[in-house]
Amino acid sequence: MDFKDTLIIWYSANKRELPWRKTKNPYHIWLSEIILQQTQVNQGLPYYERFIAQYPTVFDLANASETSILKLWQGLGYYSRARNLHTSAKLIVNEFDGEFPNNYKDLIKLKGVGDYTASAIASFAFNEVEAVVDGNVYRVLSRYFGIDTPINTTAGIKEFKSLATSLIDTEQPATFNQAIMEFGAIQCKPKNPDCSICPLQDSCVALEKQLVEVLPVKLKKTKVTKKHFNYLVFIDPHKNTLFEQRTKKGIWQNLYQFPLVESERSLNAEEFHLLNIDSELLDISNFDHSLYNEADIVHKLSHQHLYTKFWIIEVEELPKEAIPTKTLTNYPAPVLISDFINEFPF
DNA sequence: AATTCGGGGCG
DNA sequence: CGCCCAGAATT
Numbered sequence: 001m002d003f004k005d006t007l008i009i010w011y012s013a014n015k016r017e018l019p020w021r022k023t024k025n026p027y028h029i030w031l032s033e034i035i036l037q038q039t040q041v042n043q044g045l046p047y048y049e050r051f052i053a054q055y056p057t058v059f060d061l062a063n064a065s066e067t068s069i070l071k072l073w074q075g076l077g078y079y080s081r082a083r084n085l086h087t088s089a090k091l092i093v094n095e096f097d098g099e100f101p102n103n104y105k106d107l108i109k110l111k112g113v114g115d116y117t118a119s120a121i122a123s124f125a126f127n128e129v130e131a132v133v134d135g136n137v138y139r140v141l142s143r144y145f146g147i148d149t150p151i152n153t154t155a156g157i158k159e160f161k162s163l164a165t166s167l168i169d170t171e172q173p174a175t176f177n178q179a180i181m182e183f184g185a186i187q188c189k190p191k192n193p194d195c196s197i198c199p200l201q202d203s204c205v206a207l208e209k210q211l212v213e214v215l216p217v218k219l220k221k222t223k224v225t226k227k228h229f230n231y232l233v234f235i236d237p238h239k240n241t242l243f244e245q246r247t248k249k250g251i252w253q254n255l256y257q258f259p260l261v262e263s264e265r266s267l268n269a270e271e272f273h274l275l276n277i278d279s280e281l282l283d284i285s286n287f288d289h290s291l292y293n294e295a296d297i298v299h300k301l302s303h304q305h306l307y308t309k310f311w312i313i314e315v316e317e318l319p320k321e322a323i324p325t326k327t328l329t330n331y332p333a334p335v336l337i338s339d340f341i342n343e344f345p346f
Numbered sequence: 347a348a349t350t351c352g353g354g355g356c357g
Numbered sequence: 358c359g360c361c362c363a364g365a366a367t368t
Contacts, residue, residue: 018364036363043354043362057366076350080366114365134363159350181363191357191362216362222349251351301352335353 003144003200004169011179014186019048021178026100026125027058033117034081041185047076052201056078058100059330061086062093070254070332072256079255086113104130115161123173131164132177133157136184141167142216143188146205150217211235222303229308230275231258231337233292236315239346240322243331251304254333258310266296289313292344299336310340 001009015021018041022030030167031051035044055061061069066086073082088110089195092100101107108118115133122128133135138151141163149156169176187198195207206212227253234242242259246252268293292310299306325346333341 033363038364040355040362060361075353077354078364080351081364082368084365112365116364119362135361136363172347177363185363219348221360253351299353303350304352 003167006199007179007183008169008175009170010187011175011182015178015182016186018045019052020124024125026053026102026121027061029121029125030100030113031055031085033120034112035076035083037081037117038078039076044076049074056176058089058092059098061089066254066334071330073330074255074338076337079252081112083254084110087313088113100125104128105181120177123177127174128137129168129170129173130242131161131168131173132181133161133164134181134184136181136188137164138216140184140188143205143206143212144200146209146211146215148211148215148217150219152219170262186261195282202208224300224303225307226305226307228263228296229306230261230263230267230272231308231310231340232261232311232313233258233340233344234315234318234322235325236314236318236322239325240318240321241325241328241346243328251301252334254332256333256335257337272309272311292340297336297340299334306336308336310344 004294020029023029032044032048035047035051051061054072055064064086069086070079076082086342091110092098101110104118104122107113107121108115110118119130119132120129120263123132130140138156138160141147141160142149142151145163147159147163149159151157151160164180167176179308187193193212195201195204195212198204198207201207204212230244243256244259245254245256247254263275267275269289272291273289278321290312292312293308296307296309299308307340328341329338
């Protein structure tokens with residue numbers, strides 16, 4: 001029995017029941033694939049259910065505000081996915097009359113849809129013969145064929161896409177793609193796979209050469225940078241506060257936060273008070289403050305560690321764009337901020 | 347080709 | 358602590 005048949009038989013016996021596998025609706029499949037980018041199934045699942053419930057069609061998503069989409073996305077990370085989702089939904093509605101692109105070539109033109117996602121939608125929704133190559137597929141192929149080409153290089157990307165294309169079951173591309181990914185997620189998993197029960201154990205090069213824990217090869221990523229964040233939590237007598245949108249490009253773009261002052265290092269109260277906090281709308285030359293957290297709250301991201309302090313500043317008056325603290329949870333915010341909002345007794 | 351984008355889970 | 362996750366866009 002060949003590679004594809006073994007995988008498909010294994011899949012039929014071991015697959016999980018997942019909601020996006022029960023539909024051919026390209027919009028729903030698209031939503032699931034964007035949500036699942038760099039995200040484990042268990043983490044993405046509740047977000048998928050909420051998005052389907054709140055935005056049942058591409059028209060609902062296109063007509064929504066970006067802020068409400070980001071709010072529903074809150075906590076999932078990589079927020080450009082949500083912004084691109086909205087951009088592409090509007091394109092599909094306004095330019096394609098709501099007709100979803102139905103082939104790889106057109107799908108990959110959508111913002112946020114690259115080779116993997118275009119292949120996934122094209123095969124799952126439209127039965128196009130296009131091989132998916134995600135993290136699972138890299139692992140399965142590199143191990144089974146004993147390939148040590150680094151997967152995060154141009155050469156590796158080309159080599160594995162070509163190999164996957166040569167292996168796909170052209171009669172059932174959707175099932176093959178699901179099968180190889182599920183196999184990577186459950187059987188040929190990153191750590192401590194149980195090769196003794198693997199249906200491919202007799203022909204797996206990595207198992208034979210004891211390379212299972214070595215493959216796939218991945219070039220090391222860059223080191224993390226450290227930053228020091230000081231959030232200014234103003235509170236006036238009416239329990240209003242300042243909460244503003246991050247408009248700059250970069251991390252957490254278009255999410256909301258308290259006014260932020262970065263510093264070179266962690267500040268104590270005296271050093272903080274000496275900061276020249278400049279604001280046209282706010283005279284805070286003489287304010288009283290207290291420190292919410294004595295020790296820095298360390299928020300760790302893939303390539304940044306954020307050492308954070310929240311400074312509570314009680315003032316008599318705030319500019320008119322101040323909002324009631326009760327409404328803070330209506331806005332999309334980074335986990336770092338929303339955790340504070342949920343914790344702090346306003 | 348290298349970097350940037352989040353957050354959570356796991357050994 | 359480092360690596361991984363149904364990757365893509367930007368530099």
